[in-house]
Amino acid sequence: MRKILLLVCLFAVFGCKKKDDPKPPERVLxxxxxxxxxxxxxxxxxxxxxxxxxxxxxxxxxxxxxxxxxxxxxxxxxxxxxxxxxxxxxxxxxxxxxxxxxxxxxxxxxxxxxxxxxxxxAGSRTTFAPFPAEILAPSMSERVFKDINNEVTLSWSASDLDDDIENIEVYFSEQNPPLNLEAALSDVATTLKVSVLSGTTYYWSVVTRDAEGNATNSGIYSFTVL
Missing domain, CATH: 2.60.40.10 (Immunoglobulins)
Known part of the structure; x- marks a missing residue:
């Protein structure tokens, strides 16, 4: 009798056990x-x-x-x-x-x-325009906190196969598209602090220029200050 009860309990535990929910896919490298x-x-x-x-x-x-x-x-x-x-x-x-x-x-x-x-x-090209700057932070539509100085740090990375980037232009405003040139920076610049107000959405983009006069735009990104 005890064996029968044990089997019934095991069936109740394992036979009625739900299958694990399917797992979402993971990111490739x-x-x-x-x-x-x-x-x-x-x-x-x-x-x-x-x-x-x-x-x-x-x-x-x-x-x-x-x-x-x-x-x-x-x-x-x-x-x-x-x-x-x-x-x-x-x-x-x-x-x-x-x-x-x-x-x-x-x-x-x-x-x-x-x-x-x-x-x-690859093709017949011997000089290359810069790659569009990669926006790192804030990311698109991110909600962020300002720091103690009422500022947010914008960050990006820029690359050029010719390694001849001359300057970086950061456009920043409350309007879309951002037409205000916030700063013209050196080729090695990757961050810029901007003054912000709480409860406001801002738009920004980064233009990368090289020695041949080529320019590329990161595209417009936005973030909201909490």
Whole structure:
């Protein structure tokens, strides 16, 4: 009788145990083309196009990946879905691109994106415009606290294959787009403190200029001061 009761209890514990909820996918680590580099491994398709192979590390809880590649100059986007950790796309030679990979799990709705990396697809170009500055903080639509001096620190990173960045221009205002030139800084500057008011939304962008007169814009970012 005791054995029967024991079996019934075990069945009640283990037989009725719920399955674990499916876990969301994790973020992949990008491998190639490398960040802020010139990709020289593309396979020629014709005089203007080469096929570039992208690769990344496999991520946990992931059924498929979506590769998203954007031509920075034209804002043209190409996407491809795969279960592999590599995929290739035809790209224009001598053009700047950004790329990222989204992880998907068929059992959950949410996806997660990798970091976004920039690169140039090799071509006949001998000089390169700077990559658009990467905004680090505050991130898009972030809600932030001001410091004791009623200031918020803006931070970014800038890169140029030619390593000839001459200056950084930071535009900052309560209007969108931000037209006020807050500061013109040296090529090594990566932060700027700005005065802010609580309960206010601000817009900002970073323009990077090089010795050849090329300029790129980070795009407009916003944050709200609590």
């Amino acid at each position: 990008l491998l190639f083309p490398e960040k802020n580099s010139e990709c020289t491994t593309g396979v020629d398709q014709d005089a203007t196009t080469s096929r570039v192979t992208f690769s990344w590390q496999r991520s946990d809880n992931t059924d498929s990946y979506e590769l998203r590649v954007t031509n920075i100059s034209s804002n043209t986007v190409q996407t491809i879905s795969t279960q592999s950790t590599t995929a290739s796309l035809p790209l224009l030679k001598g053009q700047p691109y950004s790329w990222l990979v989204r992880s998907r799990n068929n059992q959950v709705d949410n996806t997660i994106s990798s970091e976004q990396w920039n690169f140039y697809n």
